[in-house]
Structure formats: structure tokens, C-alpha cells
Amino acid sequence: MEKNVKMKDIKELGEQLGELQRVCREKKIPVMIAFEGYGAAGKGLQIGNLIQALDPRGFKVYAVKNETEEEWMHPFMWRFWTKIPEKGRIAIFDTSWYRRVMIERFEGKTPEKELEKDFESIRAFEKQLTDDGMVIIKLFLKIDRKEQKKRFEKLLASKDTAWRVSKGDLKRNHDFKEYKAINEEMLRKTDADYAPWTVINATKKKEAKVAVYQAVIQAMKEAVARKELEEKGSLEKKTEMKRETAESILAKTDLSKSMPKEVYEERLKELQKKMEHLHGELYRRRIPVVLGFEGWDAGGKGGAIKRLTSHMDPRGYVVNPTASPSDTEKAHHYLWRFWRAMPKAGHIAIFDRTWYGRVMVERIEGFCTEKEWKRAYGEINAMEQDLVNAGAIVLKFWMQIDKDEQARRFKARQENPKKQWKITDEDWRNREKWDQYEVAVEEMLEKTSMPHAPWIVVEGNDKYYARIKVLECVTEAIEKRLKEERK
Amino acid sequence: MEKNVKMKDIKELGEQLGELQRVCREKKIPVMIAFEGYGAAGKGLQIGNLIQALDPRGFKVYAVKNETEEEWMHPFMWRFWTKIPEKGRIAIFDTSWYRRVMIERFEGKTPEKELEKDFESIRAFEKQLTDDGMVIIKLFLKIDRKEQKKRFEKLLASKDTAWRVSKGDLKRNHDFKEYKAINEEMLRKTDADYAPWTVINATKKKEAKVAVYQAVIQAMKEAVARKELEEKGSLEKKTEMKRETAESILAKTDLSKSMPKEVYEERLKELQKKMEHLHGELYRRRIPVVLGFEGWDAGGKGGAIKRLTSHMDPRGYVVNPTASPSDTEKAHHYLWRFWRAMPKAGHIAIFDRTWYGRVMVERIEGFCTEKEWKRAYGEINAMEQDLVNAGAIVLKFWMQIDKDEQARRFKARQENPKKQWKITDEDWRNREKWDQYEVAVEEMLEKTSMPHAPWIVVEGNDKYYARIKVLECVTEAIEKRLKEERK
Numbered sequence: 001m002e003k004n005v006k007m008k009d010i011k012e013l014g015e016q017l018g019e020l021q022r023v024c025r026e027k028k029i030p031v032m033i034a035f036e037g038y039g040a041a042g043k044g045l046q047i048g049n050l051i052q053a054l055d056p057r058g059f060k061v062y063a064v065k066n067e068t069e070e071e072w073m074h075p076f077m078w079r080f081w082t083k084i085p086e087k088g089r090i091a092i093f094d095t096s097w098y099r100r101v102m103i104e105r106f107e108g109k110t111p112e113k114e115l116e117k118d119f120e121s122i123r124a125f126e127k128q129l130t131d132d133g134m135v136i137i138k139l140f141l142k143i144d145r146k147e148q149k150k151r152f153e154k155l156l157a158s159k160d161t162a163w164r165v166s167k168g169d170l171k172r173n174h175d176f177k178e179y180k181a182i183n184e185e186m187l188r189k190t191d192a193d194y195a196p197w198t199v200i201n202a203t204k205k206k207e208a209k210v211a212v213y214q215a216v217i218q219a220m221k222e223a224v225a226r227k228e229l230e231e232k233g234s235l236e237k238k239t240e241m242k243r244e245t246a247e248s249i250l251a252k253t254d255l256s257k258s259m260p261k262e263v264y265e266e267r268l269k270e271l272q273k274k275m276e277h278l279h280g281e282l283y284r285r286r287i288p289v290v291l292g293f294e295g296w297d298a299g300g301k302g303g304a305i306k307r308l309t310s311h312m313d314p315r316g317y318v319v320n321p322t323a324s325p326s327d328t329e330k331a332h333h334y335l336w337r338f339w340r341a342m343p344k345a346g347h348i349a350i351f352d353r354t355w356y357g358r359v360m361v362e363r364i365e366g367f368c369t370e371k372e373w374k375r376a377y378g379e380i381n382a383m384e385q386d387l388v389n390a391g392a393i394v395l396k397f398w399m400q401i402d403k404d405e406q407a408r409r410f411k412a413r414q415e416n417p418k419k420q421w422k423i424t425d426e427d428w429r430n431r432e433k434w435d436q437y438e439v440a441v442e443e444m445l446e447k448t449s450m451p452h453a454p455w456i457v458v459e460g461n462d463k464y465y466a467r468i469k470v471l472e473c474v475t476e477a478i479e480k481r482l483k484e485e486r487k
Numbered sequence: 488m489e490k491n492v493k494m495k496d497i498k499e500l501g502e503q504l505g506e507l508q509r510v511c512r513e514k515k516i517p518v519m520i521a522f523e524g525y526g527a528a529g530k531g532l533q534i535g536n537l538i539q540a541l542d543p544r545g546f547k548v549y550a551v552k553n554e555t556e557e558e559w560m561h562p563f564m565w566r567f568w569t570k571i572p573e574k575g576r577i578a579i580f581d582t583s584w585y586r587r588v589m590i591e592r593f594e595g596k597t598p599e600k601e602l603e604k605d606f607e608s609i610r611a612f613e614k615q616l617t618d619d620g621m622v623i624i625k626l627f628l629k630i631d632r633k634e635q636k637k638r639f640e641k642l643l644a645s646k647d648t649a650w651r652v653s654k655g656d657l658k659r660n661h662d663f664k665e666y667k668a669i670n671e672e673m674l675r676k677t678d679a680d681y682a683p684w685t686v687i688n689a690t691k692k693k694e695a696k697v698a699v700y701q702a703v704i705q706a707m708k709e710a711v712a713r714k715e716l717e718e719k720g721s722l723e724k725k726t727e728m729k730r731e732t733a734e735s736i737l738a739k740t741d742l743s744k745s746m747p748k749e750v751y752e753e754r755l756k757e758l759q760k761k762m763e764h765l766h767g768e769l770y771r772r773r774i775p776v777v778l779g780f781e782g783w784d785a786g787g788k789g790g791a792i793k794r795l796t797s798h799m800d801p802r803g804y805v806v807n808p809t810a811s812p813s814d815t816e817k818a819h820h821y822l823w824r825f826w827r828a829m830p831k832a833g834h835i836a837i838f839d840r841t842w843y844g845r846v847m848v849e850r851i852e853g854f855c856t857e858k859e860w861k862r863a864y865g866e867i868n869a870m871e872q873d874l875v876n877a878g879a880i881v882l883k884f885w886m887q888i889d890k891d892e893q894a895r896r897f898k899a900r901q902e903n904p905k906k907q908w909k910i911t912d913e914d915w916r917n918r919e920k921w922d923q924y925e926v927a928v929e930e931m932l933e934k935t936s937m938p939h940a941p942w943i944v945v946e947g948n949d950k951y952y953a954r955i956k957v958l959e960c961v962t963e964a965i966e967k968r969l970k971e972e973r974k
Contacts, residue, residue: 022908047801056796056806057789057839063802068557094802302544309543314534315550315581319543326815352544421509 005206013213014053020220021054021090027227028087028331030134033216034096037141038183039169040151041202043094046141049209050216051092059090064099073286073344075390076100077121081339084129086331096138097122101186106172106179117389119189124382130194131375132333135223137216138195140187141202145176249445249457250438253400258462271471272311278478279312279348285485286345288392290384291474292354295399296437297427298409300460301352304399304470309350316346322353334358334368334376335383342387354396355380359444364436377447384453393477394453397470398445401460403434492693500700501540507707508541508577514714515574515818517621520703521583524628525670526656527638528689530581533628536696537579537703546577551586560773560831562877563587564608568826571616573818583625584609588673593659593666604876606676611869617681618862619820622710624703625682627674628689632663736932736944737925740887745949758958759798765965766799766835772972773832775879777871778961779841782886783924784914785896787947788839791886791957796837803833809840821845821855821863822870829874841883842867846931851923864934871940880964881940884957885932888947890921 024031033050035043047061062083071079077097085091095103100118104110110118126136143151152173155161172179191197198215202208259267282289291308293301305319320341329337335355343349358380363373384394401409410427413419430437449455456473460466511518520537522530534548549570558566564584572578582590587605591597597605613623630638639660642648659666678684685702689695746754769776778795780788792806807828816824822842830836845867850860871881888896897914900906917924936942943960947953 019905026908044800044802048798051801052797055789056792056837057808060805061801068555070555070557092801302542305543310539311535313531314538314548314579315531318547321544326813328813328815350543418506421513 005210010206010210010213013210013217016217017050017053017213017220018055020217020224021058023224024090024135024220025058025088027224029220029223029227030085030087031090031137031220031223032085032093032129032134033090033137033139034093034098035139035141036095036098036102037139037200037202038143038148038179039172040148040155040165041141041143042205042208043141045205046139046202046208046212047092047094050212053213054090058088059092060085061092061094064093064095070344073288073346074342075121075386075392076118077125077386078339078342078390080125081336084134084332084336086328087133088331097125098186098190101190102183103168103172106175106182107168114389121382121386121389122190123192124379124386126190126192126195128335128379128382129333131379133227134333135219136195137219138190138197139212139215140183140197140199141208142199143202145173147203148173148176248438248442250400250442253457253459255400255402255405255459255461257459257465259464259468261464264464264468267468268307268471271468271475272307274475275308275471276311276313278475278482279316281482282348282478283313283316283346285482286391287478287481287485288343288345288387288390289348289474289478290343290387290392290394291348291350292356292394292396293350293352293399294354294356294360294396295458295460296401296406297430298406298413298423299399299401300458300463300466301397301399303463304397304458304467305350305352307467308471308474312348317348317350318343319350319352322351322357334362335379339383343392345391355383356396356444356448359448360437360440363440364433377444380448381450381453384448384450388452393481395473395477396448396453396455397473398441398455398457399460399466400457403431405461406431492697497693497697497700500697500704503704504537504540504700504707505542507704507711508545510711511577511622511707512545512575514711516707516710516714517572517574518577518624518707518710519572519580519616519621520577520624520626521580521585522626522628523582523585523589524626524687524689525630525635525666526659527635527642527652528628528630529692529695530628532692533626533689533695533699534579534581537699540700541577545575546579547572548579548581551580551582557831560775560833561829562608562873562879563605564612564873565826565829565877567612568823571621571820571823573815574620575818584612585673585677588677589670590655590659593662593669594655601876608869608873608876609677610679611866611873613677613679613682615822615866615869616820618866619859620714621820622706623682624706625677625684626699626702627670627684627686628695629686630689632660634690635660635663735925735929737887737929740944740946742887742889742892742946742948744946744952746951746955748951751951751955754955755794755958758955758962759794761962762795762958763798763800765962765969766803768969769835769965770800770803770833772969773878774965774968774972775830775832775874775877776835776961776965777830777874777879777881778835778837779843779881779883780837780839780886781841781843781847781883782945782947783888783893784917785893785900785910786886786888787945787950787953788884788886790950791884791945791954792837792839794954795958795961799835804835804837805830806837806839809838809844821849822866826870830879832878842870843883843931843935846935847924847927850927851920864931867935868937868940871935871937875939880968882960882964883935883940883942884960885928885942885944886947886953887944890918892948893918 035047037043051059051061067076067079080097083091100110101115101122105112105115130136152165152169155165187197187199198211200208200211200215293305295301309317309319318341325334325337338351338355341349341351358368358376359373362368363370368376387394410423410431413423445455445457456469458466458469522534524530538546538548554563554566567584570578587597588602588609592599592602617623639652639656642652674684674686685698687695687698687702780792782788796804796806805828812821812824825838825842828836828838845855845863846860849855850857855863874881897910897918900910932942932944943956945953945956
């Protein structure tokens with residue numbers, strides 16, 4: 001037994017941990033614990049220690065290895081976004097989203113010129129999750145070069161354990177100073193208030209165990225205290241909607257644009273054929289495409305998507321209809337369900353309604369707080385930036401019609417027995433909130449239009465014109481990208 | 488234009504299809520459409536034709552290729568179980584679960600001695616899904632050898648299309664007769680009332696298109712009619728619980744069995760160490776393990792699981808707590824959520840409460856019909872058989888205590904402020920239904936205990952005895968398997 005560590009103390013800490021796990025489950029606080037550190041510092045051992053104090057029904061351990069092909073074909077944070085725990089549960093990572101800026105950087109797999117972007121993605125990931133109530137605990141287990149060498153030699157001495165020491169491990173021990181510099185830069189650049197690093201001296205195993213317990217207990221305690229404060233504190237006021245004086249983008253839209261049927265039919269044929277061809281090119285060059293569709297009810301989203309996809313290879317695209325979140329989806333960060341549906345390289349994901357629901361229906365109906373939807377602009381921009389960094393083409397369409405046109409379409413649907421199902425009471429209720437939506441849409445267009453992920457406002461009063469515009473914009477964006485790649 | 492096919496007819500059929508898709512969505516009928524057939528018969532083309540008539544927001548197309556590593560490490564039906572559509576949606580498969588008994592058999596990848604098991608798995612899969620309301624449409628596109636050869640040659644003539652013809656395609660054309668015999672055997676063995684094959688002559692593309700439309704329309708129409716009949720028909724009566732006269736397994740359990748604390752502590756240490764070692768062996772030999780825990784409330788499931796796992800490598804096992812199904816889970820077959828959690832080769836999945844909820848709580852609370860829970864015994868046996876066929880060790884534990892012991896534990900929990908949370912009103916309500924549960928449990932033990940997936944009744948009044956018994960049974964089962972493998 002190492003000095004200063006008493007069995008009794010460890011037992012007490014373990015009990016505290018078990019109790020905190022229970023409280024976090026009850027209060028629906030999700031927790032992520034990342035173990036990083038030098039090879040042979042004892043990550044596996046410390047994870048084993050930690051979970052002994054926990055109820056096995058409430059946590060999951062992820063051993064993060066090299067990316068699978070599926071993972072490699074997505075943005076690098078995708079595999080972590082899809083693994084975030086639901087509210088009240090704990091996810092433990094044996095190495096984590098930091099691999100990319102540690103081991104993989106050291107091995108030259110992470111291009112230096114993308115490094116700053118990667119740090120930015122990591123910071124955005126942690127910021128967004130903690131803003132949503134996630135507790136992120138990051139533990140870095142430290143030993144020095146000599147100690148590491150000693151441990152490797154001990155492992156190598158027995159054939160039962162020798163396989164645990166890789167060539168990479170030995171290389172990192174050999175170039176310890178260089179690897180250490182990489183780690184220290186990483187620690188410096190990602191040590192944030194909302195997700196701080198705890199560096200733990202792992203030379204003495206029992207002392208390290210106590211330090212791990214303490215760090216986790218501390219973070220969970222603080223989270224519980226914050227949550228209690230929140231519960232006591234007054235609920236945030238519902239948002240007041242007020243019309244901004246800024247110049248209106250929607251008002252400037254020329255809704256008189258139209259297209260004769262004969263021209264439409266000819267152009268449609270041409271563009272669908274072109275789309276079919278471009279889809280094959282995208283697949284061969286492994287370029288992913290994300291297309292979001294938003295717009296007024298009866299604005300023509302469905303019809304535009306149908307024309308867009310009708311000649312595409314069905315094995316290479318998916319249309320994701322976005323309805324109200326399921327209970328599982330509600331138990332996660334609001335972006336989680338969209339991350340799960342993001343396309344792999346070479347595929348197209350089309351969203352019929354999107355993550356922008358956060359700053360429209362959720363804002364207006366009060367399904368989230370003002371603080372939450374205001375934060376969402378930045379979160380959404382960060383997500384789209386991650387997609388673009390991973391090589392994706394990202395386009396967002398707003399199908400614009402005026403209020404009279406909507407009324408005409410609602411009525412036409414009600415009078416047509418085959419289309420009555422398309423119109424519900426909710427549609428009429430939403431219509432009453434037209435002005436509120438207009439304010440929200442203007443703000444959204446203004447705050448989330450970026451050169452690499454632009455909003456395209458589609459003049460939708462004439463369906464023919466609108467469908468052709470969507471097809472044109474998509475094909476042009478793809479052609480532009482293919483041209484750039486050829487350079 | 489081929490003779491006998493009029494543009495107008497196709498348009499009408501397309502409209503019917505779109506309308507049926509809408510009705511199926513409304514009536515929450517899920518549909519799976521499998522396309523199989525000879526190479527170059529035009530599966531891709533016909534899928535393209537089919538979806539042109541459908542709303543893209545309501546279907547998903549899966550291109551089934553060779554298994555990924557992840558898939559290969561699971562039972563072969565796993566990748567299809569995890570892809571079944573939720574109620575009201577359509578999944579289209581470009582080649583399907585039949586690969587294994589067609590192409591892969593022809594290529595010698597499917598061992599002939601496992602063939603009958605594979606057919607059995609396929610039949611059970613289709614039977615279970617259709618019993619649950621799924622519509623399964625299986626289309627086999629047929630061309631003859633000469634036509635196939637002509638099409639391959641045409642494809643090979645252009646470098647844009649030559650890549651679409653594989654060596655395997657040419658081989659199957661060369662040995663057409665042999666491959667045809669395999670296909671015909673497959674069609675014969677899997678043509679069932681509940682999931683019939685439609686063989687379509689695909690020599691003429693337009694005629695084939697009409698045949699595909701007609702087959703899908705026919706099947707969907709029938710499904711809608713069945714559903715309407717059901718809705719009109721009287722609801723099935725709630726189950727009457729009556730005590731069977733058969734000899735009681737539970738009554739025979741000797742609950743006086745116990746173990747002194749000192750013996751327990753020593754055995755626990757030994758067995759946990761053994762378990763740690765065996766876990767490593769399982770991992771190296773890629774043997775998956777499925778452990779299900781059921782039992783009375785306060786029967787000691789949690790405690791037993793905790794002792795079982797405490798020395799296992801956390802990266803190699805997962806404990807899945809089973810709560811009431813979420814809404815997404817409810818929208819699928821009841822076994823779907825368990826299939827998703829099945830372990831890959833070398834991993835251990837522990838379930839705290841299991842799929843047996845179907846024949847216990849769901850039966851007693853009337854969450855499913857009598858027909859449904861009676862059917863479940865066979866469905867569950869089939870699922871466990873699939874797991875065993877894929878090499879898994881499957882054990883199921885029933886933690887048995889008597890009613891007095893439960894009362895003592897409930898009271899002890901209520902009096903201990905740290906354990907009060909463990910006891911809820913629902914526990915007391917369930918206790919009132921003790922006799923009903925006893926009937927259900929007896930029937931379950933009798934109908935689902937199989938040599939390869941046995942039920943183990945654990946005498947649970949003494950916790951020490953119970954925990955050791957669980958550890959002993961698990962380690963013995965693993966040792967037995969390892970010994971068999973070594974032979």
C-alpha cells in the first residue's frame with residue numbers, strides 16, 4: 001500500500017461516487033469522462049477502478065481505436081457525436097476525440113494545416129454539449145519517460161503482455177520530448193472553464209486512483225449544485241417577439257418570378273439528367289452533400305425534393321423527414337439526431353425540415369429557452385463548419401411564398417379529396433403565427449448564411465420556377481466543386 | 488415502347504402506389520421490399536422505377552453488399568434486424584437477406600452444412616415480422632443465360648459501364664445452370680404464404696416495370712384490407728390467467744440454500760479472477776456471450792451483475808438495462824431493440840431484464856394481445872437459436888426469492904435513506920400480482936428452456952449463495968465451450 005492512501009478513504013470515495021451517479025441519473029445529468037495520457041500510464045486500470053464504484057446499468061465504456069471505414073467516411077467528430085450519452089447516463093472513453101490532435105498528429109496522420117480547425121471542432125463540441133448540461137471530465141494520466149520505459153520493458157518481458165506494447169508506443173517513448181510537446185500544446189489549447197483538464201500523476205497507482213475518484217466526484221458535485229440552482233431559480237421568460245428594423249431579406253424576394261410549363265418540362269429533363277450524372281461523379285470522388293429544406297407550410301418543399309431526387313441513384317441518397325423529436329431524441333442534445341443522419345463520403349443527405357427548427361418552431365412555441373435558441377445560431381454554424389471541413393457541400397433552401405399563395409394552396413388541398421391529408425389543424429395554427437415566423441426566419445437567414453453553407457431563398461409562388469431553381473442551385477454547386485477539385 | 492404497355496396505364500399504377508404508400512403510413516403498416524434476381528436483370532433500374540412513384544420522405548433504400556467487419560462479427564440476420572422499417576415506413580433492399588443462400592452459397596462462402604439453419608433463420612425472420620404486421624414483398628427478376636450474356640457484353644463494351652460487370656457475374660453466367668439450381672431451391676424453400684415470392688420476367692424492361700408495380704400494389708392492398716378488418720373486428724379479450732396443473736419449477740426451488748460470508752468472500756475472489764481470465768480468452772477466440780437476467784423485484788439481479796462484471800475488462804462488455812420501450816422502439820417489432828444490442832464476436836452483452844418482458848409484464852398488463860405473447864415463445868426461441876448458430880453462449884438467469892423475502896427487502900430498502908430510491912409504487916403494485924407472475928414465469932421457463940440456451944433458476948433468498956451461483960454458471964459455460972473448441 002502506498003503511503004497516504006488508506007483503504008477506508010478509497011471506500012468512502014467509492015460510495016460517494018455511487019451516490020453521485022444515482023443523483024445525476026435522477027436529475028437527468030449526462031456525463032462524459034475522457035481518459036487520455038501516455039502509453040502504459042494505466043488508463044485501462046484506472047477505468048476499471050472507476051467503474052467498480054458505479055452501477056453497471058448506468059454507464060458505457062467506449063474503447064476508441066483507429067477509425068473504421070464507416071467512421072473515416074464522416075467528419076471526424078461524427079463518431080463522438082453519435083456516442084454522447086443520454087440524459088442521466090455516463091459514457092467513458094478510453095482515449096477520445098483527442099486522438100486526432102495527439103497520437104494521430106504525432107504519426108503525421110493529421111495534416112498540420114488542418115490542426116487549428118480540429119482544435120476548433122473539439123472546442124465547439126465540448127462547448128455545445130456543456131451548454132446543454134453535459135458534464136465533461138477530462139483526465140490526463142502522466143508518467144515520465146523513464147517510468148514509461150520501465151513499464152514497457154516489464155510488459156515486454158512476458159509473452160502474455162508483450163502484445164500490449166506496440167511499435168508506436170516504443171516510438172513515442174523514444175521521441176518522448178517531441179510527443180510531450182504535442183500533448184502540452186493540446187492541453188493548453190483545450191483547457192476551458194466548461195471542460196477543464198485534470199492532469200494526474202500516474203506513477204503511483206493507488207494515488208492515481210484516488211485522484212481520479214476525486215476529480216470525477218468534484219465535477220459531478222458541481223454539476224449537481226448547478227442543476228439545483230437552476231431548478232430553484234426562476235424559469236426563463238418566454239421570448240418576446242419584436243420586429244427588427246433591419247432590412248428584410250424575405251420582403252425583397254421577387255415572388256412574381258415564374259416559368260411557362262413547356263420551358264419547365266424541358267429544363268427539368270435536362271437538369272435531372274445532369275443531376276444523375278453528377279451524382280455518379282460525387283460518388284466516385286467521395287464528396288458528401290447535405291441539403292436542408294425549410295420554408296412555409298405548403299411552400300413546395302416536398303415537390304422540389306421529389307423532382308430533385310427522381311433520377312438519382314436510390315442507393316446514394318436518403319431523404320430524412322424531420323418530425324417532432326422522439327423521446328430518445330429529446331433525451332440527447334438537439335443536434336444529435338441530425339449528426340446521426342449525416343451522409344458518409346459520396347452520399348447525399350436531404351433533410352425535409354432541419355436543425356433550424358431550433359430557431360423557428362422551438363423558439364416560437366417556447367420548446368426551448370431564449371438562451372438556448374440564441375446560442376443555437378453559433379452551434380449550427382459550428383456543425384455546418386465541421387461538415388464543410390470534412391469536404392461536404394452544404395446548401396440550405398428557404399421555400400418562400402406569400403400569405404395569399406399559402407391560403408390558395410391550403411384551400412386547394414382541402415377541396416381535393418386526394419390531398420386533404422396534407423393539411424392539418426396545425427397548419428392553420430402556424431399560419432396565425434405568420435408574423436412571428438417572419439421575424440425568426442429573417443434572423444435565421446441573417447445569422448447562419450455563410451459563404452461555405454449559404455441560404456438560398458427560393459421564390460416559390462410559381463412551383464415550376466421554384467423546382468428548377470433548386471435543381472439549378474444544386475447542380476451548380478456540385479459542378480463548381482468538381483471544377484475546384486480538378487485544379 | 489414495348490407492346491401491351493401503355494404510358495397511361497403506368498401512370499395510373501404509379502398513382503395507385505403513391506396513394507397506397509400514404510394509406511400505409513396512416514395505418515402504420517411497415518413494408519419491406521426485397522429485390523433479388525440474376526445479374527444484369529435490372530434490379531437497380533426497377534428500384535429506380537418503383538421509387539419514382541413514392542414520396543421520398545417515406546422510404547429508404549439499402550444497397551446490400553458484402554458484410555462489413557462489424558456485421559460479420561454478428562449473427563448474419565443482425566444487419567437486417569437492425570434495418571427493419573418502423574411502422575408506416577418502407578425499406579427497399581437491393582439484394583437482401585437472401586445473398587447468403589444465393590451468391591454466397593454459389594461462391595462457397597456459406598458452409599453447406601449450415602444451409603438448413605440459414606433457411607430456418609430466414610423463414611423465422613419473415614414469419615416473425617409478418618406476424619407483427621410487416622408486409623414483406625419479395626421480387627425475383629429473371630432473365631435467361633443468353634439475355635444475361637448479351638447484357639454483360641453491352642456493358643463491357645463501354646468503359647463507362649464495364650466496371651459494373653464483376654468476375655463473379657461472368658462466372659455465374661458461365662455456370663448458369665448450377666447457379667439457377669441454387670436459386671430455384673431457394674425460391675422453393677422460402678416461398679411462404681406470409682412472404683411469397685413474385686418471379687418477374689425481366690427481359691422486357693417496361694413489362695417488368697408494370698409487373699413490379701402490380702406486385703407491390705397487390706401486396707399493399709391486401710395488407711390494408713387485413714388491417715381494416717382487424718380494426719373493425721372485436722379487440723382480442725384480455726388474457727385470463729389460470730394456474731396450470733403442470734409441476735411447478737419454482738415451487739421445487741430450494742430457497743434454504745445459503746453460504747457463510749467467509750466462504751463467499753473467498754469464492755468470489757477466485758471466481759472473479761477466473762472470469763477476468765476467461766473474458767480475455769473469449770475475446771481472443773471471438774466468442775460472443777449473451778446473458779439475460781430476470782427475476783422478482785428485489786431478487787438480486789443488480790447485485791449479481793455487479794459482482795459478475797467487476798473484474799471484467801470494461802471495453803469488452805456492456806450492461807443493457809431494459810426499461811419500458813421508447814416511442815421509437817414501440818414503432819418497431821418488440822425484438823428490434825434487443826437485436827440492436829446483441830454483442831459482436833468476442834464481446835459480452837448482459838441484459839438486466841430482457842425480451843422475456845413480452846411474456847411477463849406485457850402479458851400481464853395487457854400491453855400485447857394473447858395471440859402476440861403466445862407467439863412470442865417461438866419467436867424468442869428462434870432469436871436465441873440464431874445467436875447460438877452464430878457461435879454465441881446464451882444463458883438466462885431467473886433470480887428466485889419467496890414472497891416473504893421480498894417483503895423483508897422492500898422494507899429494508901424503505902428504511903434505509905440511501906436505498907429508498909430503489910423502491911417505487913410500481914414495485915408494490917407488481918407484488919400484488921405475484922400469483923399472476925408465477926403462472927407466467929412457469930410457462931416461460933417451460934417453453935423457452937433449451938439445451939443451447941438454458942434457463943438457470945437461482946435460489947436467491949441468500950444473496951451470497953446466489954451471486955456465487957451466477958458466477959459459477961457463467962464461468963462453467965465458458966470453460967465448457969473453450970474445451971469444445973480446443974477439440
